[in-house]
Amino acid sequence: GIHRPKETLQKNTLSEFLPQLENYQPTIPDAVTCYYMNGSGLNSSDPRIVRLISIAAQKFISDVANDALQYCKTKSSAAPVANKNQKDKDGKVIKDKKYVLTVDDLAPALNENYGIKVTQMKYLT
């Protein structure tokens, strides 16, 4: 017969996942998700649909933020050491770099991973 291990696995995870969504609080409130869903003509009374959409959207933003963080880390490690490395009592270099999300990190992350071109508005800076 036809052996399809992957599909059965996916089906199981989705069917296990959906009942859990009934008592789930997404980061984006349901009312706000519903508003934007209504804006494009989707009126749903099923809370699972609302939460599935909001979780999927949040995951996208989290993935983009993670990619941007990788760019930010690469850039800060490649850059010459402008600020002197602070050392603690044992002489170890303290590694608490503070990462700032800028469009310079966001633009290459979006361009290379998702094919979205971001143009920075120079006149705003």
Add this chain to the structure above:
Amino acid sequence: MSDPRRKVMKEAVCLLVAEAGFSSATDESLETLTEMLIGLMTEMATQTRNYAELAGRTQSVVGDVVMGLISMGLSYKDLDKYAFRENRPTARGLNTNQPQK
């Protein structure tokens, strides 16, 4: 800028960016992500409605959302891991405990 829903969306973006490991962010990048989040949600809802109407229904089902996600090139496989991850942020004071009907 007086749209309260957009403020909530921006707050969600801020929470997710902070969770990713950034300590601060420029307003320009946050607005870019907020606009993307709103656009993505609108597109997902449109896709879901289209798949429901294609099947001759007016009420969409979960399968329509999944089909919409697939057609947009997004994977739904890791959504459960993502949804129940450790230390996920919640917007305090915004989420009500009442289940949505």
